[in-house]
Amino acid sequence: MQWSQIKTLFILCFLVLDIYLLVQFIDKQDRAAQEQYPGGEDLTLQEELEREEITLGDIDVGVEKDSSISVLPMEYTDKQVGEIESLENQEAVLNTEDLIVGHMDEPVPIAEDAGGEEISNIISNFIYQFDSYQFWKWDKDLNVLIFFQEKENQPIYYNQSALLLVYLNEDNEMEYYTQSMLGVAESKNDDSKRTLIQPIQAIGTLYNNNELVSKDTVDVDYGYHTWISSLENGKQVFAPTYKVSVNDERDYFVNAIEGQVFSNSDESFTRDMVRENLGDIQLIPQDVDWKEDMINKLRTLTQTETETETNRSE
Template structure:
C-alpha cells in the first residue's frame, strides 16, 4: 500500500474519532445543562420574582400528592327534610332543585366588624350542616355573606351547588339565605401536584403579578374542573389559592386559583360569581310552588340586588 493511501486512511480514522468525541462531548454537555437546569429551576423562578421586587410569604401547603374528586348531587331524605324544616327562628322551603331557601322570623344582627369566626358563632345554630361550610367573604356592596362548602376537609371554591349565601338588611341583620349542598364525594387516583412555586411562576408568566407585589400565602382546596357529567355529578380539581397583597393596606388584595395538577389558572371574581348566583336564586324563588307570605319580599330583595349590581358594573 502506498504511503499516500495510508495517510488518507489515518486521516479518515482521526476524522471519525473526532466526530465521535464531539458527539460524546455534546451529549455530555446537554446532560450537564439539563441537570443544572433541574438544580436551578427554583432559583430561576426566584430570580424572576426578585427582578420585579415580588416577595413571597409562606407558600408551603405540605401536600405533594392529591386526587381529584367526583361529587354527586345531594338527595334529601325525609329525615333531613324534617330537620331543615324544624330549624329555629325561620321558615324554610326546599325547592325541586334541592335549594334551601330560608326566611328568619326574627332577623339576626351581625356586628359591623365581625370576623368570619364571630359570624359563624352567631348564625351557625340556624343553618343546616353549617359545619360543612367555610366563611369566604362579606360582600359589602350587596351586604351578603358567602360561605363555601368543604369536601375532604377542604373548601370548594366558587361552586353554586356548594354555597351558603346569607342576605342582610340595611341594619346588618340576617333576613334571608339560600343554601345549596353537594352530596357524597369519591376520589380519583392520587396524582403528583405541581409545586406551589411553579403555580406562582404561571401567574408571573401570565402577567398576573406586578412589580412590588407580595404573595402572602398559598392555600389548598378544590375548584370545578368538569361542571356536570351526564349523571349530574361534578369533578373538582386540587387547586392552589394564591393570595396577593392580603397584608398590604395600600394595595388591592387579589386571589388566584391554579389547577394543582395541570397548572392552568381558573378565572373567577367575587362580583361575577355572586351576581350570577343571585340571578339564579331569584329565578328559583319566583318559581316556588309554595307561596310563603315572605316570597314577594324576597323576590323584590333579590331583584334590587341584581339591579344594583348591573348599575355598578356599568360605571366607568
C-alpha cells in the first residue's frame, strides 16, 4: 500500500473519531439539560425559581412585538431656541447645537423624601419639553437628579444624547441642569416588527448567568437601549430592551429581540456624564456670568467622585 493511501486512511479514521466524540458530547449535554429541566423549559424555569425562592413581581410589560428604532440628533429651530431662552426663572443657553445648559435665577427646593412623581411635578415648568422625559433616580452621592428621554412612550436607557441631569445644591435646591435631546424617530411599520422573547426568558438568562440568588425579587420594565451608537449624520439605533430589576437595588438590561445582556452602565454613567458636562460647559460664551460657578461646582463633584472611588477600593 502506498504511503499516500495510508495517510488518507488515517485522516478518515480521525475524522470518524472526531464526529463520534462530537455526537457523544452533544448527547451528554442534552441528557444533562433534561435532568436539570425535566418537563419543558418554561415550566422548569418556573420550578427552578420557586425552588430558589426567587419571587417574580410585575413582569408583564404588555409588548409582544416590536422593532429597533432609528433616531437622528435634535436640530433646534430658531423658534425652539427662542422658547428655550424664554423659560421661566432661569437663563438657559445652548453650548453647542445640541446641549441645553440652564441656571436657575431662584433655586427650586426639592424635599429630601420626594419621590419621582413629586420631583417631576416640581421641575416640569422649568424644562423644555419635559413631558418627553422620565424620572430615573436621585443620585444621592452626587446630589444629581437623572431623567431619561422617552421614544415611543418608552425610556431610552443610559444614552448621552437623551439625558436630563439636574444639579442640586447643598440645600437640595435645583440650581443648574444640562439637557440633551434626540430628534424624531423614524417611522416603523408592522412588517419590521419581530416577536420578542418573553420576559421570563430574560430572567432565565440572568439566572443561568448566576446573577440571581435565593430569595431575590424580580420585576421587569420595558424600554430601549443603545444598539448602534453612531451612524451617518449622527443617527443612533436603539433595541427593544427588558430592564430587569432585582430587589429594587440593581438593574440588568436584556435585548428583547436577541436575548443578550447589555453591559450595565449604572455605576459609571453618571460619573462619566458629569465629566462630559464639565467639558461641555467650557463652550458656553464667556459673558455668561454663572459659567465659572457651574464649572467649579462640577469640578468639585468630579473630585468627590474620585475620593469616593478611592475609599471604596480601600
